[in-house]
Amino acid sequence: MSSPMRERLLEAAAELFYAHGLRAVSVDKVIDLAGTTKVTFYRHYKSKDDLVVAYLERRAALERDGIGAAIKQGEGNVDATLRVIAEAIGIIACAPGFRGCPFINAAAEYPDPDSPIRKAVDAHRRWNKATFEQLIAPLGLKNSGEVADDLMLIRDGAMVAGYLDQPATVAASFLRSGRALIGTGDSPRN
Numbered sequence: 120m121s122s123p124m125r126e127r128l129l130e131a132a133a134e135l136f137y138a139h140g141l142r143a144v145s146v147d148k149v150i151d152l153a154g155t156t157k158v159t160f161y162r163h164y165k166s167k168d169d170l171v172v173a174y175l176e177r178r179a180a181l182e183r184d185g186i187g188a189a190i191k192q193g194e195g196n197v198d199a200t201l202r203v204i205a206e207a208i209g210i211i212a213c214a215p216g217f218r219g220c221p222f223i224n225a226a227a228e229y230p231d232p233d234s235p236i237r238k239a240v241d242a243h244r245r246w247n248k249a250t251f252e253q254l255i256a257p258l259g260l261k262n263s264g265e266v267a268d269d270l271m272l273i274r275d276g277a278m279v280a281g282y283l284d285q286p287a288t289v290a291a292s293f294l295r296s297g298r299a300l301i302g303t304g305d306s307p308r309n
Contacts, residue, residue: 122163124153124155124159124163125163125164127153127154127155128149128150128153128155128159128160128163128164128170129170129173129174129177130153131149131152131153132144132149132170132171132173132174133174133177133178134152135148135149135152136171136174136221137218137221138216138218140224140228141171141224141225141228141229141236142228145167146160146167146170149170168234168235168236169235171225171235171236171239172235172236172239174221175221175222175225175236175239175240175243176239178221178222178243179222179239179242179243179246182243182247183246185207186204186247186250189203189204189207190250190254195257197254197255197257197258197301197303198298198303200254201254201294201297201298201301201303202294204293205277205290205291205293205294205297206290208274208277208278208281208289208290208293209277209281209285209286209287209288209289209290209291209293210286210290211281212277212278212280212281212282212286212289213281213284213285213286213289214281217281217282219278219279219281219282220275220278222240222243222244223275223278223279225237225239225240226240244271247271247274248264248267248268248271249267251266251267251270251271252264252266252267255267255270255301258301258302258303260301260302266300266301269300270297270300270301273293273296273297273300274293277289277292277293280292
């Protein structure tokens with residue numbers, strides 16, 4: 120169970136980390152925005168790294184909830200689920216204030232694979248890949264692990280394209296690419 124102060128610190132961190140970057144935001148800035156003290160901060164988080172991991176875990180939970188809802192809405196239809204995911208990526212990646220995928224951003228700032236931050240990023244990406252594998256399992260593809268890797272690459276590209284395109288463009292491109300990869304729906308040139 121999380122305390123209100125722990126949540127307040129995490130909310131402040133989330134706002135600052137996403138807007139300015141993980142390394143650029145000091146513990147002092149988080150403390151100031153949360154309106155608390157260093158003693159209180161360290162009562163709830165052992166270090167800034169612990170706070171960054173908590174932030175990433177919260178973002179992961181939100182993404183998992185969204186993908187879970189897309190899977191439920193798709194009702195077992197791979198193409199329908201892919202369409203819902205594509206639409207959500209288009210909306211998220213093109214929203215005002217979007218500054219990229221928080222996991223890709225974190226990996227860029229923390230390249231050491233042994234850091235707790237990078238481990239949190241890697242855990243979420245493993246979850247994403249496993250979810251893509253489960254999504255496409257009914258298709259019986261022989262190389263489902265490779266296809267899941269490719270879907271991750273397409274997803275990552277869509278997150279970057281959000282800076283450059285409109286939601287419908289990003290969503291349509293993700294959907295066409297995903298369909299071409301897994302062999303469902305319309306051909307990519309239709």
